[in-house]
Amino acid sequence: MQANMVSAINNALELLMKENDKVVVFGEDVGKDGGVFRVTDGLQAKFGPDRVFDTPLAESVIMGSAIGMAMSGLRPIPEMQFAGFMFLAFSQLVNHAARFRSRTRSNLKVPLVVRTPVSGGVRTLEHHSESPEAFYSHAGGLIVVEPSNPYDAKGLMIKASHLDDPVVFLEPTKLYRLFKQEIPDEMYEVPIGKAAMASEGEDLTIITYGTMVQVVKDVVSKRNLSADVVDLRTINPIDEETIINSAKKTGRVVIVHEAPLSFGAGAEIAARIAEKAIFELDAPVIRVGSDSLPYPFPGYENYYIPNELKISKAIDRVLE
Amino acid sequence: MLKKVFEGSVDYLQILDENGNIDAALLPSYLDDAKVVEMYKLMSFARALDAKVLSLQRQGRVATYAPLVGQEATQIGSALAMRKDDLFVPNFRQHGVFLARGMPIDVMVLGWKGFEEGNIIPKEVGGFPMIIPVSTQMPHGAGIAFAQKYLKKDVAVLAYVGDGGTSEGDFYEALNFAGVFKVPLVAIIENNQWAISVPRNRQSAAQTLAQKGIAAGIKVLQVDGNDVIAVYKAVKDAIDNSKDGPMLIECVTYRMSMHTTADDPTRYRSDDEVEVWKKRDPIMRVRTYLNAKNLWNDSLESQMQNEQKKAIDDAVEKAEKFVPDPKSIFEHVYSFMPQTLKEEMDYAVESNFFMEKK
Numbered sequence: 221m222q223a224n225m226v227s228a229i230n231n232a233l234e235l236l237m238k239e240n241d242k243v244v245v246f247g248e249d250v251g252k253d254g255g256v257f258r259v260t261d262g263l264q265a266k267f268g269p270d271r272v273f274d275t276p277l278a279e280s281v282i283m284g285s286a287i288g289m290a291m292s293g294l295r296p297i298p299e300m301q302f303a304g305f306m307f308l309a310f311s312q313l314v315n316h317a318a319r320f321r322s323r324t325r326s327n328l329k330v331p332l333v334v335r336t337p338v339s340g341g342v343r344t345l346e347h348h349s350e351s352p353e354a355f356y357s358h359a360g361g362l363i364v365v366e367p368s369n370p371y372d373a374k375g376l377m378i379k380a381s382h383l384d385d386p387v388v389f390l391e392p393t394k395l396y397r398l399f400k401q402e403i404p405d406e407m408y409e410v411p412i413g414k415a416a417m418a419s420e421g422e423d424l425t426i427i428t429y430g431t432m433v434q435v436v437k438d439v440v441s442k443r444n445l446s447a448d449v450v451d452l453r454t455i456n457p458i459d460e461e462t463i464i465n466s467a468k469k470t471g472r473v474v475i476v477h478e479a480p481l482s483f484g485a486g487a488e489i490a491a492r493i494a495e496k497a498i499f500e501l502d503a504p505v506i507r508v509g510s511d512s513l514p515y516p517f518p519g520y521e522n523y524y525i526p527n528e529l530k531i532s533k534a535i536d537r538v539l540e
Numbered sequence: 541m542l543k544k545v546f547e548g549s550v551d552y553l554q555i556l557d558e559n560g561n562i563d564a565a566l567l568p569s570y571l572d573d574a575k576v577v578e579m580y581k582l583m584s585f586a587r588a589l590d591a592k593v594l595s596l597q598r599q600g601r602v603a604t605y606a607p608l609v610g611q612e613a614t615q616i617g618s619a620l621a622m623r624k625d626d627l628f629v630p631n632f633r634q635h636g637v638f639l640a641r642g643m644p645i646d647v648m649v650l651g652w653k654g655f656e657e658g659n660i661i662p663k664e665v666g667g668f669p670m671i672i673p674v675s676t677q678m679p680h681g682a683g684i685a686f687a688q689k690y691l692k693k694d695v696a697v698l699a700y701v702g703d704g705g706t707s708e709g710d711f712y713e714a715l716n717f718a719g720v721f722k723v724p725l726v727a728i729i730e731n732n733q734w735a736i737s738v739p740r741n742r743q744s745a746a747q748t749l750a751q752k753g754i755a756a757g758i759k760v761l762q763v764d765g766n767d768v769i770a771v772y773k774a775v776k777d778a779i780d781n782s783k784d785g786p787m788l789i790e791c792v793t794y795r796m797s798m799h800t801t802a803d804d805p806t807r808y809r810s811d812d813e814v815e816v817w818k819k820r821d822p823i824m825r826v827r828t829y830l831n832a833k834n835l836w837n838d839s840l841e842s843q844m845q846n847e848q849k850k851a852i853d854d855a856v857e858k859a860e861k862f863v864p865d866p867k868s869i870f871e872h873v874y875s876f877m878p879q880t881l882k883e884e885m886d887y888a889v890e891s892n893f894f895m896e897k898k
Binding site: 286289292293294321 | 874
């Protein structure tokens with residue numbers, strides 16, 4: 221089937237709900253409305269209001285009740301309407317979803333997937349464009365994934381729901397309808413904790429994920445570079461092996477993400493490269509991120525999100 | 541036009557008063573003498589365990605501990621009202637509930653000693669692990685109750701919260717959610733009058749905490765939380781009706797001791813206040829009642845105390861033999877072992893970072 225990211229995730233949810241009647245989908249406006257981005261469109265009509273339902277408008281109890289359901293044999297897939305609103309559920313996610321397994325020595329498990337749109341570039345309201353992956357990755361116990369294309373989105377969603385762990389599933393709003401791809405009609409899994417090579421080359425490595433994958437590929441293509449482009453797909457646990465192997469191969473690394481530069485995932489990646497591959501590098505590792513400030517209003521976002529020029533400049537620096 | 545569109549009220553239930561007198565008209569027919577004796581024994585057991593753990597803490601043999609003394613009626617009454625398959629979600633002071641539900645004492649002691657292994661709760665206990673961040677357990681309770689209804693199980697879920705906890709957003713969000721989906725949740729406010737140093741009247745200007753449930757559209761009741769019979773009846777009725785939806789029960793009790801062993805209540809409350817509540821002791825009134833009915837005597841009392849002391853001492857001895865495995869902190873984070881985490885674990889093992897503590 222030809223799918224954009226919205227229809228790919230919608231298809232994954234439908235297959236998961238068909239496969240297992242313990243899968244429930246809920247959140248704000250996910251029922252009749254099909255979600256503000258239509259990711260759950262049609263699911264309530266297909267599976268009924270007991271399995272696809274709108275909750276009261278309260279993020280903490282959406283997350284907290286999902287934890288309770290997950291510990292009781294269900295496989296909830298709650299939606300958080302926007303990444304900025306999801307901070308109201310931060311306590312439940314970090315204090316509880318992340319910890320029940322370890323604090324009970326695996327006697328309790330929390331198999332849930334919490335979905336939320338992330339990142340900007342679509343000229344939307346304040347608090348609708350955050351890139352929060354580092355917050356969730358820093359809390360041990362949560363898995364954090366972020367697809368960059370429809371194929372990975374479907375396969376990662378299916379894998380995430382099959383796992384017995386809490387998964388934070390970040391969906392870049394800008395990519396929801398950016399392009400279509402041919403994807404299999406049936407169920408398939410994309411592994412979690414395993415990066416993809418978006419392209420392969422010899423001269424440098426660009427490590428990225430989410431919204432930035434397409435931007436990086438455009439730069440590489442326009443400049444006709446021979447580059448490894450690593451699409452992480454899973455932020456935590458990180459695929460260190462792929463990162464280190466590529467860094468050793470090319471000796472030159474740029475890391476690109478839309479989240480703010482300081483204390484972002486790029487710092488984690490750069491530190492791992494420094495620990496395991498520094499003597500095989502020919503240039504300092506350069507990070508590219510949004511500026512280290514709160515996400516600006518949409519009128520200013522294009523000055524803020526890394527663009528091709530900013531990425532290209534970083535590439536020049538490592539190729540010097 | 542101006543017209544009244546809503547009117548609400550809160551009932552208060554007491555059956556056994558502080559002098560041991562029964563309100564016979566309210567005494568439930570399903571409550572026999574043997575059950576009252578069982579209540580008395582379990583309340584005494586909870587108090588004995590509490591005193592023992594407090595003393596262990598003072599000797600440095602357990603970590604921080606939250607005493608329950610004074611709150612035995614609320615905990616034992618509600619626990620005994622549960623049916624076999626019912627579930628409960630505690631905060632951090634429900635040791636009496638765990639005890640009444642058959643939780644192995646040595647496992648509880650492990651928890652107080654600071655080991656996650658203390659959260660390994662046998663299925664038949666029907667309990668979830670203690671929760672420290674205040675009121676955050678209430679949304680879990682709502683979700684667990686939602687799952688029981690979804691799975692078509694006739695199971696009620698008790699969720700405990702303190703008076704301070706009713707000020708949290710999670711408390712209201714959970715009740716609101718439970719009301720909308722009519723889930724079998726019995727929310728129990730253990731109103732012990734103090735949230736560490738902050739008194740009940742600083743938590744809310746509401747006359748009762750029970751009335752907070754009215755705003756969520758659910759049934760409410762206030763109970764003498766030091767009257768084990770009233771608590772038992774209130775919770776049993778709520779469980780029996782839980783298929784029709786949730787209920788909020790405020791148990792009015794008193795924290796006779798400190799918040800935790802890290803606290804000194806003389807800094808913020810008067811001895812006079814404590815003296816008033818001593819007269820309302822939840823155990824003494826049952827003893828008076830049982831004595832009057834010739835259901836209890838000194839000989840039974842000393843026999844019970846000896847049995848309970850032995851059970852507690854044996855459990856402490858067993859818990860103190862526990863040998864922690866440092867690797868276990870790595871092994872239960874995910875359903876699989878990420879390579880990066882395995883590297884950290886292997887590095888710690890190979891480098892002998894797990895040296896025995898000095």
